[in-house]
Each structure stands twice: as C-alpha cells, then as structure tokens.
Amino acid sequence: MKRLLMFVLLLALVSTSNITLAMSTKKTEIKKTQLKVGAARQNITPPNAMFPFDALHEACPYTAVHDSLYARAIVMDNGEQRAVLVEIDEVQVPEPLATRKAVAVAAGVSESNVIICVSHTHSTLHPNGEDKRLQQVIDRIRTGAVEATRQAVASLQPATISFARTKAFVNINNGEAEQSAGQYSNTAFSDKTLDIVRFSSMSDKPIALVVNYPTHAEVMFRSISYNGGYEVSGDLPGRTAYILEKANGTNGNGAPIVLATAGAEADQQPLLTSRQHTSTMGYIDQGVGGWAIVDALAHRLTDAINEAVKTMPIGKSNVSIETMSTEAVVPGQYRHQNRETGEITDEESDDVHIPISRITVDDIAFAGVGADLASSVGVEVRDASPIANTMLITCTAGVVGYILPDAMYDHYTHAVFGSRVRKGYSTKAIINAFAKTK
Template sequence: MKYVRIFLKICLGLIALVVLFTVLNIIPVDNTPYQQADFYNETRNRLMALPGPAPAQTPLRAGWARENLTPSFTTPTGGYGARRGKHWTSVHDSVYVKAIVLDNGTNRVALVALDLLITPPTVAEALKKRLPEIGFRWENVFTGAIHSHNTIGAWAPGLVGGLIAGEYDERVVPLITDRILKAIDRAQKQLAPVTVGYTQTDGKSLVYNRLIENGPVFGDIQLLKLQKPSGESAVICAYGGHATVIDMKQYQYLSRDYPGALVDKLEKETGSFTLFVAGAVGSTGPKIDGPDRLAAMAQYADSLSRRIIPALKAIQPAPDSALGMLTLPLTLRDPHVRISDGLRVRPWLFYAVYGDYPSELKALQIGKTVFVGTPCDFSGMLVPALQPVARQKKLNLVVTSFNGGYIGYITPDQYYHLGRYETNDMNWFGPQNGDYFVEMMSGLIRKF
C-alpha cells in the first residue's frame, strides 16, 4: 500500500503540473481590430517610407539557367499527411531550381522558382548571408515554389518543421542554397536584350474551392514571356491549383507533381525555358479523375497545356524597360495557435516548436506585369480585391505564394471561425489577416 500511495501522489502531482501549465499558457484570442494594433502601424509606416523603383537606364536584358536539385541521398518528402517523415525511395522525375536574372541598367533582380513544397525559411536565411558572393542581396531576389508535396524535405528543424518536412538533415539547406546561387550566377552571365509579353487563359474548370463547397475560385493561368533577338525565350507560368495530384500514400516517389509534367511538356512543345510558380494556391485544389494518380498527373498537365500553348502563340512581346523590386518586412499579430475557437496557446510555445522567422511581402515589376509574393498559402479568394488596384495602375497582377517566409494560410476574414484545416489548424497568426494582407499588398502595387 505504501508504494501505491507514492505512485498516486506522483500521478496527482503530474496532473497538477499539467493543469497549472495549461492554465498559465492558454489565453484568449486577440480580436483587436488590426488597424488599431501596433503591428499594423509598424508595417504601414514601413510601407509609407518605401521608395518606388528608380527609372531605367537601358532597355531590359535577361538571362536564365537551371540547376538540378536532386540529391545523391534520399530525404523525407516535404508534404504533411501520410508522407510525414517517410523517405522517397525512387526518382519519378528530377527536381530543379530555375532562375531568371533581369537588368535595366538601374536594377538587377533574380526570379527563382524552386521545385519544392515552399521556399524554406532556413534557405532564405542562408541566402541572405551568401548572396553577396555573386553580387546580389536578398532584397533583389524574388522566390516561388511549385508546392509539390513529393519533393525534398528535411530542411526545417524543430517539431513543426519535422511535421511539415520530416526529420532535419543538415546536408539539405546547403545543397539547396548552393544550387540557387549557381543558377542565379549562370543566369546573370547570359544577359541579353529581351522583349516582354503577358497573357492569361482560363483554368477555372480544372480547380475547385476546397474551403467552401461550390465557393469561388481564382483559376487564371498567368503567363509572362521574355524573348531574345535570337528567338530564344523564357516563360513564367503561375497557377493556383494545389500540386497534390499524386496521392499522399505515394510518398516513395520524388516528383514535381503536375507542375513538372506541365513544364516538361511546354519546354518540349514550345522550346521555351519554362518556370512554374504556385500562384494563390490557398483554398484551391485540382480536379482529378481516376484512381491512378501518376496517370492523372500527366492528364492534368495535358489539360493545362492545351490552354497554355495557344495563349503563348498569341503573345506578341514588345520592348520594355520597366523593372523594379520592393520588399516590405511584415510585423504580425502574435501567434494564435488555437485549441478552441476562442482560446490559443501563448506565443512562446509556438516559437519554441516552430522558430521565429522573418516574414515579408515582395513585389517585382517586369514590364507591365507586377508579381506580388506572399509568405504563405495565399487564398485565391482574396485576389479579386487586389485586381482593381493593379488595373488602376495599368498593370497585370500575378499573386504568388511561398516567397521565403512561411506563416501558414491567409484566408478571407469572414471564415476565421470556420473549423476547417486552412482556417483553424493552419491559421497561425490570428484574425483579420486577410484584410491586413490585402491592404499592404495594395500599397505595394501602388508604388509602381
């Protein structure tokens, strides 16, 4: 009986500690209107002080290059769900980093597309230190990712990083960083005059709203073409369909998912160097048919290419010298990881398991098109609120996700209390971020 009493006391003591810890570290959700909050004023002041891009001194020049990212060792796949922590064992299709460097005599910028789930914040931090090796700064680099859930993982330490990308492997971040630097450096050594053209085509029938049944979708396939006098050309393709055609149980394959199949097809049929970047992928999933997901991946790419190729043929690139890059560091509301609709854990717990990475908005103008890059899965339902701002400036607008930070999902504010994956589990920074992001992104667009 003596040992039973000791055991019971230990158990009661542990329960008391758990209860005390919970009481001290569970706090209410902060519903203060964002425009009354310090974080808003800090970011708004930065935005107001941000100068617009300097005028061009020369016509636009561009160069492009790719580097193979496929490692000589296996890694976990970066992509949640049943894939979590499990290594891919065979290469279905290789993964790459692609870069386009642009220069107008005043500004030199790089657009980098990664065949990864996101642009890892760990890689962004490494690039900030190493880009001067090739004459660049982080503020002059615009990154995006294809968002395939079957590519290289192991790039994020910590508990949350492990859940997203598997166990951290110290070889991965230097590998990705090195290949990005090589691609940018090779691209800038191939600068030549280019003309620029933009178009878009309708891809709405190929996606669905995965947050709201029968809800609206932003399904434009957006295309920017650069062409050298030699006829050599490059195409930037942005689209908002989540790259989740491959089933999560098929973690054994390293693959770029449908964006890879699409890029390969476009490069083969058009001869253009082609980059794919995930657009406003939040809330938008691909419509697919049939149980064979690898076959569905090719079919989905075919459906997209049948829309894209005629649109590309209709583009008539024209001379242009407009080029500018703006970076707006974001201050955010404290982390709001919720345990119920109205209660959240204290911010220090979030930082302890995820890390504290900087976040920012980036805007890149190429000719009459402005790309706005976000540090999140940005919901396509927010894009229509931004389009009139771009039209007022006579600019084409392309919104992309995964610009080097990652803060979860940004969705329309009216759905904050909807108990869904995007609005609850992956909303990490509290209410009203939809309107906050739209306001700051609008301000950036107006700078051009």
Template sequence: MKNSVIALLFPLLGFFCVEAAGGSDSAPTGLRAGFAKTDITPEIPVKLYGYAARKTYSEGVHDPLSARAVAFENNGRKLLLVSTDLGSFGRDVFTVFQKSIMDRFNLRESEIFLSAIHNHSAPILTLNPERGDPNNIEYTKGLQKKLLDLIGEAFRNMQPVLTGTGTGASPVGVNRREMLPDGSITLGRNPYGVTDKEVLVLKIAAGDGNSLGALYDYATHCTSLGGSSMKISGDILGLSSQFVEKILGGKVITPAFAGASGNIDPWFRVLPGFNEEPGWIPEPVLLGTLLGEEVVHVYRGIKELKPGGEIRTSFETLECPRRETAADQAGAAQPQSPTIPVNITVASIGDDVAFVGFNVEMITEIGLEIKKGSPFRHTFIITHCNGSSGYLVPAEFYKEGGYEVTTTRFAIGSSDMVVKKALKMLYDLH
C-alpha cells in the same frame, strides 16, 4: 609591350568583376534577361514534404525535380526570380539561402523572389541538426550550392530581350472547401466555390525574336498525389513545365509560380500514386499536360513583343497579429511572439507587369482582391515566396471553419492588412 599587356588584361578583369557581382551597375541601358535551369532531384532517399502521416523515406523517382531562374537587369537595377519544384522554404532555411544569394550577387532583398511551387512530392528542406533528418540536411546543403550556381548561370546568360504578356484560363484547379450536409467544411471538391483560373504568361525573347523562355502563374496546390504516394515528382506545376519545355523545344525554360491557392486543389487530388493501368493517363500527368497546353496556347498567341521597361523593386515585412490558440490559453511552455511576419516583395518591369511575392499560403479570394486593385495591367501573385508563415485567410472564413482556419496562426484582420500593404507597395512602384 607593357601597354599592350594592360590593354589585354582590362577586358578580362571587367569580365570577372561582372560575374562576381551578378551584373555591373554600369551595364548598358535597356532590359536584359537570362534564364537557367538545373536538376534538383534527390540522389538519396529523403523525407517528403506536406503530409504529416508520412514516416518513411521516398521510394524512387517518377519524374525529375528542377529549379529554374530568370535574372533581369536594366540600367543597373536587377531582379531575380527563382522557381523550385519544392514544397516551401521555411524561415530558417530561407534566411540562410537569402543571405548567400545577396552576398554572392550583390542583390538587395527586394530584388529576390525565391519561391516553391508547393509540391507535396518533394523533399522537406531543413538545416536543423537536432530536428531534421540527416538525409534531408544533406539534400538542403547541396541545394544551396546548386541554386547559387543556377543563379550565376542566369546572370551570365543575360542579353537584350523583348517581352510580351498574355492570359488564358484552365480548369485544373478547383475550390477544395466542400460543405457537408451538417454545414461543416471539409477538404474535398467544391465546383461552385471561388477559383482563380487565370493562366498568366510573360514571354521573353532575344532581340532577334528567338524565344528564350516564359514565366507563368497559376493558382493550385501541387497535391494531385497524396500522403500514401512515396515517389518523387514535380506534381501538377512541375509536370506542366516539363510538358511546355518539351513542346516549345530548344533551350526554352519556363518557370512556374504558384498563385493564391490556399483553398485550391487539383481536380483530382491526394491520389495514392500514378495509375499505370493500360490505356489510363495518370491524373497528375493528365492535369499537368492540360495546364501545360494552355500555357503553350497563350505563349504562342503573344505576338507583340516590346523592349521592356524600367525595373522597380520593394520589400517590406508586415507584422500581423498572432491568433490565440488553445495551447496559448493553456499556457504554452514556450512564449510566442504576438505577431507573425509576412514578407511582401514587389517588383515591376515597365508599367504593365508586376510581381508580388508572399511568404504565406494565401487563400484565392485574397489574391483576386490584390489583382483587382493592382494598378498594373498584369500582376503575378507568387506565394510560398521568400519564407513560410502558413495559411492567410480572409475574415469571413473564421466563422465558416475548415482546415485552412484550423491551421492558420493569423488573427482575424490580418488578410486586410496584407492586402492594403501590398496594394500600397504596388501603387508606389507604378
């Protein structure tokens, strides 16, 4: 009888140990993956992210905000990618969230991509009792628990998978560095400027071929709604994922990631709200649907699915020189560090697909340079990932000026440092 009880207990003990660790190092060989999705729409009015002119609370919800996660495991190596319909994770908030994720699921910092789609119709995240709004602090604390639950669900949902990758293109994003007659640069629409129109999709299916979900990457700000809009919304990428999941149906989950889009806005930008004129399709919905349809086209066009490959990960913090500002020259009250940290997170699945995460708002030319130099066939550039250090601009922009240059804290040459480091990390994994 005693032996029978022990025999019954061992499987149960094994189950709980795997759950606590987010996957066992003695897991079966072969790529496994699990998806999860949760609602993160604020239940109370909050201060909204992204436009300094906003002084009041949000006023209602147009469409829900979501967080989506996909967890991978192969032969004990893990990888976690989380997409949230939020603006960004500031350094203080990210540090708290990262530690809780690492501790709960026994993950290395190189195995975590915690990202935001840079949505300007979402709550500001803060845990600062002195400077943060109480409603936003309450929301952020609740978000931490929701994300931990979400990640746990993704790990529990892991199963053997097949993967395939495809690419398309979308005109939703446009270069926003518009040149005025006097030669100055303003925020507007520059249809002749550089853009990255690639829609990159990683399709993931169960061993029997049934779809589980897809990750996709596209370079655009989520700023179709402007500072006078006070409604909660997922904006372009959030609305796109909502559309894709509706069309694909079932339990398919499609996390979106913001590519290198520091100088890319939606074609229709900073609108005062959703136009409800009869017969009119509101621009955020129109653009989100347009992007979503291309994601679906690419997804359905991926016919070749393979068992996946080995997981490799790497993480480094690169200290880039800080730009001297007028406040520095005048003698700032608080001495500033001479450098600004750039967190670079690199991961690969097999020899064809890589992910590169940056805690910066990256100009699209920089992302294109990394894609071009990458040894991998497909490279996901994921910005607003694992923290937030502001705009990163290429050297030639400093002479041209414009909003991105005015607001960057990085000195000239920083972007070259980041490109070289990211490419070295990619080659080291390949």
C-alpha cells in the same frame, strides 16, 4: 511703373515654378533602357542513396524518385537595375534568409532585388529544417539556386518581355471554405486565372516563361505508387514545366526554362487527385495510376499556356526595372482544439510579419507574398495592385502559413488551424504594403 514691376515679379515666379516642376519631374522620371535576360536551371533531386526514407509525420516512406526536381532562375537587367526571380521545386523555401542572401551574392544585388518562391509540390521530403537528416538536401537546394543564378547572369542577352492573362480549368476548391464532407464543394469559389510572362530574344526566340496558376501541387501527395511508399515528384507544375521545356519553342510552344509558380491556392487543389477523400467511401488511392492524372492535367495546362503565348503582344525591350521589399505586419493567434472535449480556443500571439516583395519591369509586376493565400484573397490583392499586369506569386521565402477570407475562420479546418494570423487584418495589410512604390 508699379504695374511693370508686378509683371516682372509674376514672370519670375512663373519661371521659377516651371523650373521647380521640371526639376521635380526629372527626379521622379524612371529611366527606360535595353532589357537583358538570362535563365538557367539546376537539378536539386535528392540522391538515390537516401531511399527508402522514413519522413517525419508520414505514414509511409518515400521509396523512390519519380521525376527530377529543379531550381530555376531568371535574371533581369537593364543597366540601371538588376533583379532575380528564383523558383524551387519544393513545398517551401528551406532556410529562407540564408538562401535569399546566397542568391543575392551570386547575382551581385541586394537581397531586396531577389524573389525566391516554390512550385509548392507536396511530393518531396519536406526539408524545412525540422528533420536534421535532411540538411544535405537543404544544402543541395541552396547550391542549385545559387548555381542557376550564376548561369543566368552569365547568359544575359538583349531581350523582350510580354504578359498574358487567360484561364485554365485544372483546379477546384478543396471544400474547406464551406467545410465540405468530401474533398471539394460544388459552390465554393475557385479562381481559374492563368498568368504568363514570356521573355524572348530580339529575334523572338523564347528565353524563358514564368507561369502562375492557383492550385496546390498535390495530385500524388501521399499516394502509394512504388514499393509500398511515395515517390518524389515535381507533381503538376513539375510535369508542366517538363513538357514546355521539352518543346523548347518548337512551333511556338514552350521555352528552354519554365518557372511554374504558385498563385493564391490555399483552398485550391488539382481538379483530380490520385488519393482522394470521398464522403461515402473514405480515402481511395489510384496508386501508380495517378501518374496518368498528372500527365493529363499537365497537358491541359500547357495547352492553355501555349494558346495564350501564340496571341501575346510583341514584347517590350526598353524598360524600367524597380524592386520593392517590405512586410505586412498583422496580429497573430494560435487556434487549439481539445482532443477530448473538441472545444476550440483561440490564443493571441505576437504579431506576424508577412514578407512582401515585388519586381516591376515596366507595366509587368512579379508580386511576391510570403504566405499561402486563399483564392479569393489573392484575387482581391491582385486586383488592388497599382501595376497594370500583376502576377501574384505566393509561398515566397519566409512563408508564414495560411491567409484566409474571414468567413473561413468560422469553420474548423486544416487551413484554419494552420493559420497564424487573426482574421480581419491580413488582406488589407497586404494590399497596403503593395501600394508602396518603393
């Protein structure tokens, strides 16, 4: 009788455990449903009436617009969750909190479901709020981002998503890792990784591409190319997007909307630049000839993109969508140099809050960092990601400046003086923030 009673109790315990396990599994199960995607763009180019424009901190004025700037948006929705990725042709997102909030309202989502990033082109008027004359440009950027988002929502259609990783040989280190006397170092690290996400209709027609590559967009930065001044331009990523959008799926190339995002590029630059510093002749400037460099590098980059797209696997249509928004908090510092003596001093400052965000669509992640990461730091962060196919997007809304490998802080370079974080903390803090699942 005792044995029978023990057996009944054991059976009840096992059954209860199985029920509990089933309930637990059900709670953590992520529902996969049909993906819908919409994409759109809006022109945000400063009006011609603004030129010539004497920008703050620049030796020459901006005298004209060479090519248009855009705000581009992709909206992803599976009926359970909606997320928005916006890319702006700018050096940084102006008034980031207000812009992110406006985009979230336009999409009907919470701000944690929105990632706003930039192509990081330096050939703009730099509307960061410091120059009050540029408020109309800031308002135009926000309006463009909002309208692109609204149009993307309106164009939602059943879609698939696919991911590819390849390499492109369009960048080089900028020499700061080893404090080179020239503009690059022959031995410093340079990541060539090119990540691509393709959204397609159910009939396999392209809807949009997101391309991600680690280089500053500064082929034409401070190159005097028109009437004794600089020209506004989307530079390398802008030209790349233009070529791919113009192709618009012809012969398997391009897409109607292309978001060219910045990878970990704090110490990376285009392979060639129009205005280049040499160790023997100082600065040399190709001027108007620099636009041929932009075009040549953009075609090299688009070739690498198109070759990868042609071999992409068939995209997934039933997917889960998750979003995450948090911060990596690290100790801060300011680095100063006495102009008379050359003495370097480090001053401790308040903690720095690095914005961290992620949109995960099945096993593909858009991982956003509100900072300008050095290439080797980006590789470390990306490789530590818990998501299989992670595209690391830097310079998202709320950018805090440069984040560099510890060895770079031993040099006295532009990036080091522009870094607000104390060495030894940031990389680990960012990795830990991305390790969170919610």
